Amino acid sequence: MKNVVILGAAGRDFHNFNVYFKNNFDYKVVAFTATQIPDIEGRNYPIQLTGKHYPYGIPILPEEDLTYIIKKYNVDECVFSYSDTSYQKLMSLASIVQAAGADFKLLSPEHTMLKSLKPVIAVCATRTGCGKSQTSRKVIEYLMEKGKKVVAIRHPMPYGDLRQQIVQRFSSLSDLTLHKCTIEEMEEYEPHIMRGNVIYSGVDYHDILREAEDDEKGCDFIVWDGGNNDMPFYNPDLMITLADPHRVGHESSYYPSEINIRKSDVVIINKIDSANGSDVMELRKNIQTLNPNAVVVDAVSPIRVDNPEVIKGKKVLVVEDGPTLTHGEMKFGAAYLAAQKYGAAEIIDPREYAVGSIKAAFEKYPHITNVLPAIGYGAQQIKDLEQTINNIPCDSIIIGTPIDLSRVINLYKSFTRVHYDLQEIGKPDLQQILDKFLEEH
Secondary structure: OEEEEEEEOOOHHHHHHHHHHOOOOOEEEEEEEEOOOOOOOOOEEOHHHHOOOOOOOEEEEEHHHHHHHHHHOOOOEEEEOOOOEEHHHHHHHHHHHHHOOOEEEEOOHHHOOEOOOOOEEEEEEOOOOOOHHHHHHHHHHHHHHOOOOEEEEEOOOOOOOHHHOOEEEEOOHHHHHHOOOOHHHHHHHHHHHHOOOEEEEEOOHHHHHHHHHOOOOOOOEEEEEOOOOOOOOEOOOEEEEEEOHHHOOHHHOEEOHHHHHHHOOEEEEOOOOOOOHHHHHHHHHHHHHHOOOOEEEEEEOOEEEOOHHHOOOOEEEEEEEHHHHOOOOOOOOHHHHHHHHOOOOEEOOOHHHOOHHHHHHHHHOOOOOOOEEEOOOOHHHHHHHHHHHHHOOOOEEEEOOOOOHHHOOOOOOEEEEEEEOOEEEOOOOHHHHHHHHHHHO
16 A cells, blocks of 8 residues: 655645545555645545544645655655646756655546536636636526526635535525635635526535436536646546636646647637747647647637726726736736726735735735735635735725625725626637537537
């Protein structure tokens, strides 16, 4: 029996354990490690999820202690199980593992994808912040227009009590409160709820799938709403991957971006309206090299704001989607573009006004400068975000998060929200692709 450590970030790691290691008696998982997300280490993967072969659960430890963990637990293999990671970081971790005396392993998607009884459309990406969410919503809206009953299943974000998050179903805003959702979770679930469709998430994606297939509102199709740039947890009948020309080259230098491109039926080049033409052409060439059989769709994500007068001629604070800026490594998002488009007089640099965990985030991600990431992984971080925003001497606030942030924190200045939807340019477009898919299913 081999001793195994699963390297993770509260998502893919738990899934890999559930589907590959849980009942595999050739292995004993002695620990998970955690990174990327604040305050997710120090927990225990509970017996309710591990099963009887792990009567004390499995500890979740900081990835920074990896060498010590390998020595302490006589580890034979470390299995890398998270996403949005550069090849440089991936191989650096492999070197740490091998220098400590263990093997470094990656599980293939074929060993971790579950089979659904319903047709599955998967929406994935080459990086966080490419436009998966608006693409998933557009796919769902079109299927619903065709009279189909669609259930979305979201990539996991179990940042709280894992025993309470095994299977989560969201169909109303009250469910967000019931499940004690973080800002990051609300950003993904709320847009689905507001459009009237059901979305599932949690930890055990076998149980989640079976409940989704039997949902009380009916289910003709499953839409996998991916997270970060991770691979689908379910075997897709149609796989769509978003690629971002603002980060051209990442499709072949970040894990598992290249896998997603190579496995996709459709690749959408998004944001071509705000990108350099040369970057769009380079990205198109790279996609052709990696997957010449993929259907390539050109698209933009045009922005619109609730109240442009809040921006024009004003000193503004720009608040953006947190993960897009942090491990997604973007320097700006839709709110920054709105500030430019609608004539802000000045964009305030928020860094000197940041407090607590928000200040720490700026230190950890020094590429973020004149925009504020809406990070809220826990109650204290939400308080830090609120204090930071209200510390900043601005006339107004531009909010580029997918949720109404004023519903979560108290804002004492005028604000406006930025919205963005996927819009294809030319043909082929999603309607043509989905019509063909519906004919076959």
